[in-house]
Amino acid sequence: MEAIGLLMHGFAVLLTWKTLLLMMTGLVLGIFVGVLPGLGGPNGVAILLPLTFTMDPTSAIVMLSCIYWGALFGGAITSILFNIPGEAWSVATTFDGYPMAQQGRAAEALTAAFTSSFIGSLVAVMLITFLAPMISSFALKFGPPEFFAVYLLTFCSFVGLGREAKHKTVISMSLGLLLAGIGMDTVSGQLRMTFDSPELLRGINFLVAVIGLFGISEILLTMEERLALRGHAAGISLRVVLSVWKDLPKYWVTLVRSSFIGCWLGITPGGAIAASFMGYNLAKRFAKDQDSFGKGRIEGVFAPETAAHASGTSALLPMLALGIPGSGTAAILLGGLMVWGLNPGPLLFVEHKDFVWGLIASMYLGNVVGLVLVLTTVPIFASILRVPFAAVAPMIVVSCAIGAYAIQNAIFDIWLMLGFGVVGYVFKKIGIPLAPFTLALVLGNRAEDAFRLSMIGAGGDLKVFWSNGLVGSITTLAIVLLFWPLIDRAFGSITRMLRPAKA
């Protein structure tokens, strides 16, 4: 297999002391961010992104993806020990993880969580290793209409399949696309929506917005909560680890099922949260004694953690192969790629082999190193929670400001970040989802370019989006997904009408 050879090459790129050191630093920073209240994967990556600006792209992505793995591991620590889910997808982990900790089986629960996250991501990384090159070489044949159709599909599936109120997803998405359009028009060179302001000439930088939306707004939201907590941090002994691992084969059905759900939902946008709950619920449904769930059953930790990490990892597949992020964090990583001067999309696999395979290899290595690291250092990280939030909050604010400024060396961007912080705070509280906004902001220009290039090519005929089987079926699928709730309801009522007739 060609993929394996390239992967080996990727490992060769990685195995230098410098990269390994960066990896460890990234993991430690990531776990730190994951354990701190109110911060999680996307926030951590957004805040720490500026650290990587001066690195070469491979080191930078290795460090960032390790921050991401670290944050995922860190989230499990707080969910189990303190019943505080670091992120929405850790919620399902608390159902059985926290009861286990209360029964004095914290070490067991933590080992289970770390091991299953490891397995989940491993399965997803293997999927990426073999599927991503295939998809990208297929996508190399795409022209502008096909790309626009794929972007449309991404946006429509967010609207049609998202759990939030539809109009709020539409608001979030169109706002993101509009803000992405501010500044110089890339096709004609004309200025748009700048209102003669020199600051708006540059346009609204994606990363500035993200740092505000995810960093500053999280601080404001966290301050609203009561920050007192109480819990036990247990050291993990080798004996516990081995005994959990020895039982692992017993749960292979749960692990396989959750990995599968996670991979599937991760590739479709916005799936990690759904994946963890679905993994948990299915494990419960198929169990013989369902009542024992929620009272500290180890399967209740395995199922959601595996699914959440499989989906968090496989969300990187569409990002690498097509340039379309499957999650908020993937969108931020994509923004990073652009800062380092790489053009995300199928060409990445051709033009930057070192980079892509270095990243994929770092996913394998990062997970192994991360697993060892968290298993050995849990008590240290758990005690980070003792640091008062009054000390952590201003430090995060400063890091956010540094990040926002460093992107374009503009003070205006710090103000913009603050503005986005307020927007993020208000949006979150009134239920306008931020993920579509992030995605729209990062994809906006490329979606518009694809649309205009296909229009120019076709002489302004919208039929170009149905001009061949491939683009036609993607476009049609997009429209079906957009109206999915309506179609679903229509089908429901039709079957209900038919049923009495049959009976």
Add this chain to the structure above:
Amino acid sequence: MSNTDIEIVVEDPTAPEANSPQVVSVRVVDVVVSLLLLALAITLGYDNWRTGAGWESTGPQPGYFPFYLSIILGGASLYGLVAAFASRREASESFVTQAQLRRVLAVFIPTVLFVLATQFLGLYVASFLLISGFMRLVGKIALWKSLLTAFVFTAAMFVTFDVAFDVIMPKGPLEAALGR
């Protein structure tokens, strides 16, 4: 590694009380946000229409794509406006209580001051002031701890960004006096 448990207890003395009266309901905020978004959609839509939202011989004009997006945004906010008025759930839900607002402002106002200070004193001095001031005044942490933490953090940031990674931050009179 030993098997001893480490107990972790963190108190939050200034936590917002649970029974604090609400300042504003979710419905009111939702209505206001919808109106703001509608106004934004109209402004941007007008600007794009002025730029040119039609078709040229070569394809869509620069304003075409954003113009139609403004219409979508406007439509969705109008719908949101109606939905917010109709929603009983949002009317009964609290957006923020007085105690919560006080805590949020306790971090937001210092942040605004920090950004202002960055413009005049440079980022490093401003961050020292923010961290020490916030820890001392909001967190009620001992003065020496606050000053020490702020100094260590700011120095670490300076070494990381300015010295090691060469990312240049805004600087003020202090750095000028020290010759950096």
